[in-house]
Amino acid sequence: MSKVFQFKKSWILLISIVALLALAACSSDGSSSGSGGEEPDKITAWAWDPNFNIAALNQAKKAYDGDLNLEIIENAQDDIVQKLNTGLSSGTMKGMPNIVLIEDQRAQSFLQSYPDAFYPIDDYINPDDFAKYKLAPTSLDGKQYGLPFDTGVTGLFFRTDYLKEAGYTKEDLTNITWQKYIEIGKDVKKKTGKDMISLDPNDLGLIRVMIQSAGSWYVEEDGKTVNLVDNEPLKMAFKNYKAMMEADFVKPNSDWSQFIASFNSGDVATVPSGNWIGPSIEAEDSQAGKWEVAPIPKLDMEGAVNASNQGGSSFYVLNIPGKEKAAKFLGETFGGNKDFYQDLVTEVGALGTYKPAADGEAYQSKNDFFNDQQLIADFSKWTEEIPSVNYGMHTYAIEDILAAEMQNYLKGKKLEDALTDAQAQAEAQLK
């Protein structure tokens, strides 16, 4: 009897193992999806920022003639990055959106990490219609995957009243270098008591802005070779950053809301930032007419220009059923509809990188919050000057290493040593 029982015991054990394996096999079987499958009725799009990207998608939905049931889902950018990474790496495309917004600096890491997960859209748009600096991050191996959208073009937003009090006009701020900016900052602080800028010591966004204005990045042209120690623009950017920190005109912030508060409360005189900060500045009605925008300062070196990019993003189509529908929708709105861009500028205030749209009427409109400045026209003019760089895939990994070395540098470590160490660490880490 006990033999029978033992037999049964092993039999049941066997079944449970088989069941386990079968279940486990099921979970990895999903990887074959992606191609094939039925056309869905609904196209979903993931994006962040309700005032900018989500509003732009809604506008595109309105402008689109074709038959499309588009569902726009708002996610925080971090959530999108997480969901895409977990979803795509598990091999299953279930629950993935048809259209997704990805920041330019992250795009290559997705395109290269998940081959075949994205759908090339060359047949739906003409890449030459878009600003050149947007094409390198959005394409891979000669195929265009992303539809270039948000420019991320930078400008130097400044308080006219504070600058005037210190004796400066817009001309004094136009086409200057960062050194000049620091001089003016010290003067402004002395004469008005206001800080010149608000910075988050943990965020090197401004360093990125500086080096791109000189056509440089953390990696070389190939997007892989780490380029820190012999990177002249980076050295100069570090020196500028330290000079700012030591000039006693920096109001530190440690997150987004403190950053917004720093200028909405009237504590700082300038905000050098991507154009997307505009709506946040305009949110403080009482400061209407007190702001204007000058071109971003540049590095004091040959080849540097007064134009750069911060936090631009683009739309991508995932390689799942519905991809043709999604690509067609993007192509006929963001990818080729000049009139749509005029509405986008007037109603949403969002600026794309579609070149033909720039001659449109709405692009010449004046913005009364910014002293009747032709803000959109200025921004689109600067967009054309942004140097094109290859961001590669490791922007954020390298930046964390640099942020640590920046702390050491600020504390007194020699710049050469800090960058040599950062270079060595980055090379060890990014094999």
Place this chain on the structure above:
Amino acid sequence: MKKTAKSLSVPYTAKKAPAGGRLKKNYIGWLFILIATIGIGLFYFYPMIQALLLSFQSGMGANLEYVGLDNYIRLFNDPTFIAALTNTFVYLLIQVPVMIVLALFFSVLLNDATLKFRGFFRTAIFLPCVTSLVAYAVLFKYLFGLNGLVNRFLMDLSIISEPLNWLSDPLLAKITIIIAITWRWTGYNMIFYLSALQNVDRSMYEAAKIDGASAVQQFFYITIPMLKPIILFTSIISTIGTLQIFDEIMNITNGGPGNATLSISMYIYNLSFEYSPDFGYAATVSYVIVILIVILSLIQFKVAGDDK
């Protein structure tokens, strides 16, 4: 009692029971076990083994390939990992003892039957443990912000003349994190000590008092020895918790300034989601936590749990 024991053993030993009933009983018993076994196997062991396999692979996103022990070798040459490990140990070595001493202190105070509003104080100290991790972390971020309550309070008391940069200074940021976790978890440990103290026989204290032992002596010679197993338990739980610390770092300092507060879990997150994803290496780092927890728990058992 005897009867039940006998009837339970029927399927295994008794020869008189009809074969059909025995089979049926066996099936039902195994069915219950089977569901749990499959569940545990699928949701605990399968992922653990997968993660172990993953830790021998490397590559971006879905392009993984087996690299043998490369990831484990990489650990030792990775300054970011070493920084994260050091930070985590700093939290562990400072925060866990501080918290356990505090929890002991509070529990002994609150166990005093003569104390008024005991219920209120107990609730007040335990309350932080039921608040949401993210919510309290965000709150601490604002408390310790440049214009936060802490700075204003210190300035009002003329302890400092300028607001301290709690979140952007490497040392102060670490202190902020330690204060935050201590606030959050002290009450949790206190509850364990309180319930253990209820089981300590009062007559021991009375006898000690008669023998002329002071309150401090009673604490060191009665309370601490009686609570020893609980202290061991809480220190292991706290060690595990601290090694896995994530929410506070993520929400208060985001690992900064410049990796000064980065924890191992936060580094795993960064490797998986912030940087170009390398899930293989992230799995390796997470196995380091497992290994550390095992080692530290063993040490704690050896040091404190000598009688078992």
